Every structure is written in structure tokens, then in C-alpha cells.
Amino acid sequence: MAKPPKKRRLSVYLEPDIMKALADYAARREHSRSLVAEAAIASFLSPDAAERQEAATSKRLDQVDRHMTRLERDLGISIEMMAVFVRFWLTTNPPLPEPAQAAARAQAGARYEAFVAALGRRLAKGPRVREEIPEDRSGASSDQPPTASGCS
Template identity: 35%
Template sequence: MRLQALAKLPGRSESQIVDQALAAYFSREYEDKRDGALIRRLDRIARQYEGLRRGQIISAEAFALFVRYFLTVIPPVDTAHKEAAKAQGQNRFEGFLDSLRTVLADGDKILFSAVDDILVDESAFFTAEELKRLHEPAPARPRKREAAADG
């Protein structure tokens, strides 16, 4: 069906299209294009993974920093006040959960909007061509004596 549709174009015939398709298939053009598409997809997945990983590390570090600060500045509670402190802690925690639900529902991510400015963009990643150039041997440098004799 696609072959017949392509053959209707001016200057095209079914046999010409089939010949071109077979030539491309046997000359590995098809595989090169497919491999290029796969590399681009894998690169995109790798960037997404790195973004997720970075976000997870930032979240974990922020949480650890908060816990360390919290444990440092909170004074111990007298035994007589423990029940009142538990009740107050429960109320505060419920308030925290309400705030978290609101932030997540609104889509306004406080931490990530603040961190977005310091994260790298896609230009910091290597392309397939740049990786190939990195693995190519460096050109030979002239020796000092040869360079002096030339000059």
C-alpha cells in the first residue's frame, strides 16, 4: 500500500522504489539510521535518568541537612511535658502533610524550582560525534628539535 502510494509521485516507479530500498538495506544505510535513532533515544534516556538521579540526591541531601539541623536545635523535652509535646508534634506533622499535599497538587515544586538554576542543561552532555572524537588518537606533535629546524 505504501509502495503504491510512493509510486504515484512524479518520476517514481515501484521497481525504482524497491531497488532503492534494497540497495539501502544491503548497504547498511538502514542500520546506520536505525542505530543513530537508537543512540539519540538512549542519550535522551540517559539525560532523563541523570536528571532524576540528581533530583533524588538533592532531595536526600536536603532532607539529611534538615534532620541534622532539627536534631541540633531542638532541646530535650521534660518528662512532664512529653504528652503535650507528642500532641503538638502530631499537629505539626499533619500541617506538614497538608502543606506537602498542596505543593504537590499545585505543581509548584519549591525545591526543584530553586535548584533548576544551578543544574546543567543538555549542552553539558557529549554527542555521539564528540565521543568518537574523544576516543580518536591525538595527532603526533613535532619534536622540539624538528620544530626548531623548521623555523
């Protein structure tokens, strides 16, 4: 039976913070610094390291892509919701006569505060509007906005 080849000595210079991290890691794992460094170098030189890194990068990019898709969907919902509301509001609310405009401006602050409070409750308790809308909206006609009577 042949003897395994003797290990050879290698001297390296490490930055102090890297040396401290190596020593701390080796102490936590109850291994020598030499063993930890050897394993790290072997992993770095392994042909699988690049493949593992590529797989991890691909997985992360897929997660980012799914997140961006959800954000795009949510933004589209928000824009459409705002457009439908503005159209409905403009359709159902005629301009106020001059004397009534002053009274409406006086009430605007209180009404806005009530709106913000209601929005805060909705965000805290849910469900979110985006959760009420199905992911697949292929059955809905997206080119025809709802009429004013359908937006109550």
C-alpha cells in the same frame, strides 16, 4: 531504451496478525499489499537501515542519560536537604521533658497531617525545590553545610 526488468513473484507465509496488519496498513494508504511488503523488505535490506536504527538508539540513550543525570541531581538535593533539616532540627530542639513528651505525641498526628497538606499544595503549585537550585552549583561550597542559623 531498455525495458526495466520484470518483477519476480515471491510467496511468503505470514502469521495471521502480521497479515492483518499488512492488509490494514495497505488499505489505509490505498496501496497494494504487494507494494507495502516490497517497500518494507527494501527498507529492511537497505544499508541505511542499520545506521538509522543506531542513530535512533543513540538518541534514545542520550535522552535516558540526561534523565538519569537529572534524577541523580534531584536525589542528591533531596538527601542534602534532609540532612540539613535533621542537623538543624537536632541543633535547635532540645529533648522535651517527660511530661511534655506525651503532649507532643498527642499533637504529632495533627502536625503531620498539616505537613502533608502543605507538601501537597507545594507539589501542586510549585515551584519545586530542585527548580529553585541552579543547575551549575560550582560557586557554592558543597563541603560546608549551612549553619543552624542559616536554615530558617
